[in-house]
Amino acid sequence: MNYPLRNWVLLICLAIQLPSFAQTFRIFEKPIIFNEEREKLSLEYLKNRHGIDQETATIVPSMVVVHWTAVPTLETTFDVFNPVHLGGRPELTSASNLNVSAHFLVDRDGTIFRLLPDTTFARHTIGLNYTAIGIENIGGPDAPLTKAQLKANAELIRYLHKKHQLAYVIGHHEYYAFQGTDIWKETDPDYLTQKQDPGDRFMKKLRKKLADLNFKSKP
Numbered sequence: 107m108n109y110p111l112r113n114w115v116l117l118i119c120l121a122i123q124l125p126s127f128a129q130t131f132r133i134f135e136k137p138i139i140f141n142e143e144r145e146k147l148s149l150e151y152l153k154n155r156h157g158i159d160q161e162t163a164t165i166v167p168s169m170v171v172v173h174w175t176a177v178p179t180l181e182t183t184f185d186v187f188n189p190v191h192l193g194g195r196p197e198l199t200s201a202s203n204l205n206v207s208a209h210f211l212v213d214r215d216g217t218i219f220r221l222l223p224d225t226t227f228a229r230h231t232i233g234l235n236y237t238a239i240g241i242e243n244i245g246g247p248d249a250p251l252t253k254a255q256l257k258a259n260a261e262l263i264r265y266l267h268k269k270h271q272l273a274y275v276i277g278h279h280e281y282y283a284f285q286g287t288d289i290w291k292e293t294d295p296d297y298l299t300q301k302q303d304p305g306d307r308f309m310k311k312l313r314k315k316l317a318d319l320n321f322k323s324k325p
């Protein structure tokens with residue numbers, strides 16, 4: 107056991123690093139149902155709502171839309187997104203019976219779950235689904251999003267940007283800015299819902315964490 111000094115220094119450095127290795131960014135896979143029927147409804151949505159005719163229900167991501175669930179727990183939210191068909195929301199079912207969902211769910215402690223591959227179509231933001239990755243955070247007006255969620259969103263968006271070279275990061279409540287531009291693709295000009303999630307405070311803090319990546323917030 108006669109390590110040269112240099113090796114000891116290296117070993118000590120590694121030992122100091124270990125706790126931070128243990129907390130590195132991680133995504134847990136928790137897939138929702140994506141069967142033939144969900145794919146068929148997604149293709150219909152792409153065609154009828156976005157005016158895009160495709161053979162696969164895939165997207166080329168150029169933006170991330172950040173949401174809150176307004177549903178208090180991860181499991182309840184998962185149970186809302188998991189079914190293929192939408193139920194009980196007449197303002198949405200008239201446009202399509204494809205259920206709403208998102209690509210990622212971030213729990214209040216910052217744990218990240220992937221519900222769908224980043225490039226699979228998901229219905230979460232009118233006019234922009236065809237190009238937007240959706241991140242849903244467990245929380246709402248009565249349960250403001252946490253610091254852990256803020257950190258997780260920033261890390262997740264950095265990871266997604268490396269994969270897809272994103273141009274925009276927006277909060278769902280900011281999506282109106284795209285209406286009337288080339289990026290907005292919705293065949294019915296009156297199909298719009300009022301959104302407040304996740305709010306200016308959270309987006310301001312998130313943008314501060316991502317400032318070096320120069321994402322745009324509007325067209």
Ligand SMILES: [Zn+2]
Nearest residue numbers: 173174278303
């Ligand atoms: Zn939303």
